[in-house]
Amino acid sequence: MPLGLLFTLALLPLLLLGPLLSRWPQLLLFWLGASLVAFLAYAIDKRRARLGQWRIPEKWLQLLAAVGGWSGALLGQQYCRHKTRKLRFQIPFWIIGLVQWLLMADWGWLGGIYSQRLWQTVISWGL
Secondary structure (H helix, E strand, C coil), X not given: CCHHHHHHHHHHHHHHHHHHHCCCCHHHHHHHHHHHHHHHHHHHHHHHHHXXXXXXCHHXXXXXXXXXXXXXXXHHHHHHCCCCCCHHHHHHHHXXXXXXXXXXXXXXXXXXXXXHHHHHHHHXXXX
16 A cells, blocks of 8 residues: 555544544544554564464454554554455455444534434434
């Protein structure tokens, strides 16, 4: 992945959450922390793969991305060249990123209008 595109995608949450960061600066700390943990998880898993040791399960790597560490996971994948070719892993990974971007854009720029409607619909279904 070209370096410019990599950093654009990784830093996109800052743009999408920009309006919220002035009111809730903790979001920035959460995003940075989650991204750092995800990056380190990819680095550790790659090292363990090379050494033939116990690996971090893929579902945990995806979970780290889903709870806010997607940017760090993307940087970790590219920097360590880890999990970048496995399509079964990449499809859900990019879906997680897309859903996060949409939610961040909704919360950051639209005041959560669509997220609230979606949540109300899910609740009405009894899920």
